[in-house]
Amino acid sequence: MSLSRVLIVNRSYPNAGLELLKTQVQATVLPYLDYEPESLQEIKKNIKGIDGLIWNTKHRLTGEILDLAGPQLKAISSMSSGLDHIDQAEVKKRKIPLGNTPEVLNDSVADIAVGLLIAAARRFKEGVRELESKETKC
Structure with a gap:
């Protein structure tokens, strides 16, 4: 499978990945973040004729958008652990390989959960408030 034109639909794509990608394909990055209202219209305007799609947005990837892309x-690929924002039945029907990053956040979520437990047990927030108010209870 040879890709020549890849569309990245959100400017938040990591630079290191983008530089690596550009050594292999013609990559186009749309200059929007996914919460900007005009991003979906720009996606629809720029998707025609692409070979690969990096769907790093919360907008739903639908059959309509896949039709706009074309049969080539x-x-x-999605930079997400879940695929709720992609109509997987449409992608499967078209026999297009779909990649994502499952379990990539598991360690981070566990770290934050343990950190919050320790912070609550040690009453960090109260301690910070005490330091900021310059009142000591010792």
């Missing part, structure tokens, strides 16, 4: 679309 060979691969889709």
Whole structure:
């Protein structure tokens, strides 16, 4: 499977990945973040004729958008652990490989949960408030 034109639909794509990608394909990054209202219209305007799609947005990838891309679309990837924002039945029907990053956040979520437990047990927030008010209870 050879990809020549890849569309990245959100400017938050990591630079290191983008530089690596650009050594292999013609990558186009849309200059929007996914919460900007005009981003979906720009996606629809720029998706025609692409070979690969990096769907790093919360907008839903639908059959309508896949139709706009065209039948030459060979691969889709998402920078997310879940795929709720992608119509997987449409992608499967078109036999397009779909990649994502499952379990990538598991360690981070566990770290934060343990950190919050320790912070609550040691009453960090109260301690910070005490330090900020310069009142000591010792």
